[in-house]
Amino acid sequence: MQNGLGIEDPYNKRFPQATIISSTTRTSAIQNKPGHIKHNFLTRTTIGPFTPNADETVSDIATQRTQEFAALLHAAGIPDVDILDHAGMQFARWHKTAINAAMNPTAVLARGPTNQAMVLDEELEIHLKAVMTEILDVACKILGQPLPEWLPRIADVIQGVQEDISGSHPSMWVDWEAGRKVELEAILGNPLRQAREHGLNLPRTQTIYALLKKAQEMRENQHKIETKLQN
Template identity: 40%
Template sequence: MGGLEALQPGGDPERPVHIVFVGAGAVGCFYASRLHHPAHNIHVSLIARSNYKALADNGVHLQTHTFGDYTFRPHAVFPSVAAAAANPNSSGAGPRGWDYIIVTTKALPDRSDDSALIAPLVGPHSCIVLIQNGVGVEQPYRARFPTTPIISAVTIISAEQTSPGTIRQNRWTRIHLGPYSNSASFSASSPPYPRGDDTTGALTPTGSVPSPASPEAPTSSTLQQTGSHLSALLADWWTRLGGIRDVDASDELALQTVRWHKLCINAAFNPSAVLSGGRGNADMVFDPELRLHLAGVMREIWEAAPRILGRGFPAYMANPEKILKSTERNVGSKPSMLLDWEAGRPMEVEVILGNPVRIARARGVEMPRLQTVYALVRSMQEVRERRKKEGGKL
């Protein structure tokens, strides 16, 4: 594997492993706290924004269902990526010396190119880990970093930041990990996200790295092999050292299958909650017409997945009918897209709706229900933001 063969974080007990989390919200802080083990030479740092002072002064206070209450004091806390890249003394990693760069921010590729954001952190022996919603989130990173191992991760966790620096984990946590080569690619012949005149984040490699077609670039099988090894290390540390029971390290196809299964839920419930005027999950399920609509969106994804992934969902994964039935118990719950809409924040429209449509279309598969929902929700957001910019009523 050439240079990648030497990438063995944790293989040498005398060599410290340095991990940095980009995003210090509830998900990032929880997983960081279960990965920080200085006694085993594994050191975790955080890059925080609005809660930087609280974390730097007092660490992270966690109130968890699984592990009780405890305080996590990171190896270092940085107010920005630039600070983490330029301050080797407080991190111990040195410039571009991060072994793992774990991204847990909201995926908003239509607003910013997070692959460009983390570029100052990525070195020759780094691995990028993406714990984010949606599908196709890996593509901008692969385009920018064609030789860097990427781990794609899907989590199901009930956690929230109740105040700056205080995280509450309400129930179980489950995380799936797998290598990523280029399986979720889609056409880059035109800008993939509506940006107006802003072309930031176009899916083309930048910087002085080999293009994927160059002879020195690693092959997909090499990236998968290296990513699998690094996924297994993370899974081991989170289970054996961190005590998280539900950690699954799988191959690339299995991981993308998990992403598309979670998409069945997210792509149906998230935008529908916004379009229905703010109704919660259980409320929508008990409305006969909305239930038919939700089932239709999920079945469309369910039937398209085998043509996109090359295989269908395994029998153990809940089908649309089971998902709808279990959602009846989810009384009072609002999906994240509705919470963002009500708070006036940008929604994850592209990774939950736009990317699936583009990825499917690139493989000759049309999803008219999902495309309709995508067009409407994207338009709602654009209209509201235009009115806000013009000073009009929302």
């Protein structure tokens, strides 16, 4: 259960005989004080076997284990779990990444607006839609299929955020504000690299990746200088 693209590859290389279940979770929640989490209005988890180029037997075993894992989640009182095949799960991962790559770094670069505030801003809404569109267009070309009908359209994603009155912020802004490193490579770097490997471009995504990467580098350098001066 992790954001971004290509996150299964290190495990697949290290444990080639193991079944890998890929998953993403979309949730609206906020930690309003230490140890207290407020759940706002949704949680949705998608899971599917990670079986690139696997034969039928391996795929069948991975599918069975994915279904068994979903059953455990249901038994634990987590009903909102969608089971997908390998291709479907990769589309779900690209879709989640498109939303994250648009909303998360934009919140950092714009200095912390809420999710709703970003999509209600006329210029930012244009920007967010454009980032999501270019990433999903590349996803369809790389995966060789049109975007599945069951995935929410960009307009529906934007409308859902417009209706979110919880005041929540993207997780990347929360990490940035707390002085932590952000999910730069998983959310922005990996989509860029996958696109380039296929001779494709993500110009808007590349721009925000370059800006945020430099911003994080400068902050880390400043922290090193301040720490050295204090010592």
